[in-house]
Amino acid sequence: MDNAEFIQIRRFILKLGKMLHKYGSPSFRLEAYLNEVATHLGVHASFNSTPTYLTMVLWSDGHEDEYNHSARMQPGELDMNSLSRTDELAYELLSGNISLAEANICLDKIDAMPSPYGKKLTGLAFGMSTGAFAMLMGAGWSEIMYSGLLGVMVYFWTLWAIRSKRVSLMLEPVASFSVGFMVCVINHYSSSGFNIWLIILSSLIILVPGLSLTMGLAELSSRNMISGTARVMDAVMQLFKLYFGAFLGVSLGYHLFGQQELAQAATLPIWGNWLGVLLLSVGLIAIFRTRLRHVPWAIATTFIAYSVSTWSSVYLENGLGAFVGAFSLGVFANVFSRLANAPSTIVAMHGLIVLVPGSKTYIGLNSFISGHDIMKTDHIGQETFLILMSLVAGLIFANVVVPTKKAL
Structure with missing residues (x-):
């Protein structure tokens, strides 16, 4: 392997690793996948991935060429469309159907690809998913409707967070504060009471880090100690920020409108759970792309x-x-x-x-x-x-x- 070929290979692996990290791949899966790709391309490699860091070392058989790279990364978000296309591209390269130069160009195109569902459908998916979760929690029709509407409001906060770094740093508390306060406003002017904390939980369920917590424990079980610990602690802090924002919003609502009793609306029959699963699964299609x-x-x-x-x-x-x-x-x-x-x-x-x-x-x-x-x-x-x-x-x-x- 000459030096030019080694440079081309390590550029591709570096870009591939950063993209897969960006799409929310768990560390133990990302490291194993990159090792497979590096082996197929004829180089030796060592990778270390955490939710906020990616390190890789590449070298040729006789150590004539070596390369070290460390990058500070933002925690990735699930993007199944880009993940699937990136995997297909890597498979085409390893099968010999395209060259490394072509693969590098295709990676750039995939990385620049927007969501296939657009902002309007994704916003609708937020509302559908939060309302569907309320169904699974045994909510009534009014609670389901308000959960869906407030879920759309949470989506607007996530859009703002993409454009503003300051908003992204406080997304969880500010979104949960808005939801908590608005629930108190709705309950105050509503003729029938409802369980405000159930609506808050349902409206924020997309931001609740249950999946991150599970992924972190899976990484710990695979002995990725640093990555697993970091992901679990990040999930715990997200949960604390969500609850603090909601608690602050509800406290302000109680101060302005008085203490509100937690009423429970009439729950749906058993078929409501299955309808909730269907709506949730459809909503996740756009959210996960x-x-x-x-x-x-x-x-x-x-x-x-x-x-x-x-x-x-x-x-x-x-x-x-x-x-x-x-x-x-x-x-x-x-x-x-x-x-x-x-x-x-x-x-x-x-x-x-x-x-x-x-x-x-x-x-x-x-x-x-x-x-x-x-x-x-x-x-x-x-x-x-x-x-x-x-x-x-x-x-x-x-x-x-x-x-x-x-x-x-």
């Missing part, structure tokens, strides 16, 4: 995760039904990876959303600080811990039974 070819798989994944975990919870107590749900989800996602020749993460994240206990963590935090229960729950701390461990264990067992085709 899932490609149209993967949409049926993503929706099926959500229903499999929810139905299996619900069914098994009848026979398994203390949240252990999440283990069976995560195992089924992992097997299905790995089968998808083999059949579609795509990363299992593309559809697995959709199913994990209905399994991760981010909402239970928020409920427990609210009960601990305020003394009020959003909904009737017993031993929520123990149940949340068991669900988190069950999710990680279920995914590990699934990878043993049906190994994934790709590291991502």
Whole structure:
């Protein structure tokens, strides 16, 4: 390998690593994937990834050429469209269908690609997903409607955060403050009362870091200690910021409009849960930017995760039904990876959303600080811990039974 070829290879791997990090790939999957690509391209490599840092070392067989690179990175956001296209491009390169120069140009095009669903559809997806989550939480029609409307307001804050660095630094507390205060305003002028904390939780569910917390524990289980610890602590701080903002907004609302009783609207029948799962799965398609070819798989994944975990919870107590749900989800996602020749993460994240206990963590935090229960729950701390461990264990067992085709 001459020096020019080595430079071309390391440029591609560097750009590939930064892009996959940007699209929210877990550290242990990102490092394994980049090692596979480097091996196929004929170079030796060592990678170290954290949510805010990426380091790589590349060298040739005889150490004639060596390259070290360290970069400070912003935590990535899930983008299944770009992740899928980047993986396809890497596969085309390793198959010999395109050259390194062509691959580098294509990576730039993928990186500049906007969301395939646009801002209006994504905003609608925020409202649909937050309303659907309220359905799953046993809310009434009025609570579902207000959760959806406030979810759209949260989306406007996320758009502002993209354009303003100052807003991005305070996105969680300012969005939750706005939601908390607006719920008090709505409840004050509404003829029928409702559970304001349930609406707040549902409206903010897209920002609640349940998925990040699960990913961090998965990284810790794979012995990525630095990355896992950083992701878990980041998720905890996001949760604290969300709760503080909501608590501040509600406190201001109580001060202006007086203490408001927590009323519970009439809940929907059992079919409301399944409608909620459907609407949530459809909304996540735009939020995660899932490609149209993967949409049926993503929706099926959500229903499999929810139905299996619900069914098994009848026979398994203390949240252990999440283990069976995560195992089924992992097997299905790995089968998808083999059949579609795509990363299992593309559809697995959709199913994990209905399994991760981010909402239970928020409920427990609210009960601990305020003394009020959003909904009737017993031993929520123990149940949340068991669900988190069950999710990680279920995914590990699934990878043993049906190994994934790709590291991502």
